Amino acid sequence: MKKLIVIIISLILFCCNTGLNKKNTDKNSESNANSYLIEGEHEIEINGVKLWYLVRGEGPILLVYPSSAGWGGDCSIYIEYLKPWEKIRTVIYMEPRGLGKSERLESMSEYSMYNYVEELENFREKLGINKFDLAGHCYGGIISMKYALKYQQYLNHLILISTFPKGYPGYDEWLKNRDGYQNMIKRNNEIQKEDLKGEEKLKEEMKSWYTVTFRNYSNYKANFEKIMDNTIFSTLPVQQFNTVDSKNYNILDSISQIKTRTLILYGDEDFPPVVYGSKDIKERITNSKIVEIKNSSHWTFIERPDVFFAETINFLKN
Numbered sequence: 001m002k003k004l005i006v007i008i009i010s011l012i013l014f015c016c017n018t019g020l021n022k023k024n025t026d027k028n029s030e031s032n033a034n035s036y037l038i039e040g041e042h043e044i045e046i047n048g049v050k051l052w053y054l055v056r057g058e059g060p061i062l063l064v065y066p067s068s069a070g071w072g073g074d075c076s077i078y079i080e081y082l083k084p085w086e087k088i089r090t091v092i093y094m095e096p097r098g099l100g101k102s103e104r105l106e107s108m109s110e111y112s113m114y115n116y117v118e119e120l121e122n123f124r125e126k127l128g129i130n131k132f133d134l135a136g137h138c139y140g141g142i143i144s145m146k147y148a149l150k151y152q153q154y155l156n157h158l159i160l161i162s163t164f165p166k167g168y169p170g171y172d173e174w175l176k177n178r179d180g181y182q183n184m185i186k187r188n189n190e191i192q193k194e195d196l197k198g199e200e201k202l203k204e205e206m207k208s209w210y211t212v213t214f215r216n217y218s219n220y221k222a223n224f225e226k227i228m229d230n231t232i233f234s235t236l237p238v239q240q241f242n243t244v245d246s247k248n249y250n251i252l253d254s255i256s257q258i259k260t261r262t263l264i265l266y267g268d269e270d271f272p273p274v275v276y277g278s279k280d281i282k283e284r285i286t287n288s289k290i291v292e293i294k295n296s297s298h299w300t301f302i303e304r305p306d307v308f309f310a311e312t313i314n315f316l317k318n
Contacts, residue, residue: 036127037061037090043101046122052101053123054079054093057086060156061132062316064093065120065147069111069237070139072202074100076231078137080223081302084309088316089133094123098237111237113245117146124154133316135159138274138298139241145251145281148258157316158262162270162298164277165284166250174272178212187211199233206233213298215269220302255284262288263315265308267296274298289315 036042039055054075062085066075075093085091095102097119098111105111120143124132133156136144141163148158175181187208196204207228211217217224262285266278282290291311296303 037092044123044126046119046126049097049105049119050103051097051119051123052095055090056083056093057089057091059089061129062089062091063120063124063132063134064091065134065136065140065144066093066095066099067136067138067140068096068099068234069116069241070142071206072099072199072233072235072238073206073228073231074233076100076227077224080227081305084305084313085135085316088313094120096120096237099234100232104234104236108236108240109244111240113143113146113241113249116143117150120147121151121154124151130154131156133157133159135161135312136163137161137301138163142249145255145258148260149251149254152258152260155260158258158260159312159315160262160264160278160281161300162266162274162278163281164273165252165255165281166277167246168273168276170272170276175212180211180217184208184212198235202235202238203228203231203233215267215295215297215303220299224302252280252284255281256286258285259287261315263312264288264290265293265300265311266291267298267300267303268292268294269297270300271298 036044037055039057042053042055044051044053064075064078064082064085066073066078068074075095079093082091082093096116098104131154134144134147136142136159138161141160144158144160145163145165148155152158188205191201191204191208194204207225210224210228211221214220262281264278264281264285266274268275270278278290278292282288291307293300293304293307293311301308
């Protein structure tokens with residue numbers, strides 16, 4: 001009888017300790033998740049790679065996925081110009097692997113679209129985010145669509161800005177007809193003579209190219225170039241996209257699987273691939289709305305913030 005009593009008491013104590021340990025574990029997990037979303041800069045390790053991100057604002061979570069691997073820069077442009085979203089959302093500005101302040105990897109193949117999509121999902125999981133809004137500009141829109149194709153159960157809203165589902169013709173002709181094209185060519189020739197290397201050369205090439213991606217660059221030149229001068233550039237992600245991923249990129253027939261509420265925005269003077277691509281995206285994602293923003297090109301949120309934020313904030317609120 002005494003042995004039976006001892007066994008019962010031992011079982012009770014074991015269950016109590018197990019329950020206490022579980023509560024402590026749950027509290028620790030909750031505490032960690034909350035700390036990941038405190039306003040300010042953070043560094044987190046995802047599958048052995050250290051990522052930098054910034055949290056600002058309040059409300060439901062909106063993750064801004066930058067166009068970083070498309071042009072090599074960090075997310076400074078988005079941090080500067082997407083501030084109105086912070087009034088209604090907890091905005092996470094993420095810098096993917098190899099970009100900005102995040103850890104750089106030696107192999108170009110580490111920067112594949114597949115790795116970026118899986119990294120985004122592992123990032124969501126580590127931060128303990130159940131559902132969120134996702135916004136992507138240009139290359140960032142490509143990763144956002146590919147993420148939605150695989151993990152749309154975690155998305156509330158999808159915002160696609162100046163992006164495309166596959167390659168389209170017309171870019172070269174569009175470029176030659178842009179104001180400032182000759183100045184861009186002149187500057188590019190100067191860059192070649194300056195014998196610049198790596199990231200320094202990439203930065204100067206991007207600064208030259210961006211002069212034709214605005215409807216009227218002179219209106220934004222001072223502030224835009226100030227940001228660009230302080231932007232951290234990385235070459236390998238751009239090389240992976242330009243030499244490998246872009247050649248086989250075509251999700252046009254797949255995006256009809258996306259059921260997430262989607263807003264598509266582009267400028268009326270944007271690249272032909274963006275104009276054609278945005279319309280194709282609208283045709284295939286049934287639960288979507290498309291907005292052509294007049295008098296703007298590739299930077300609608302800079303050139304026409306009045307229309308851009310009226311449309312996006314109304315979309316997110318409803």
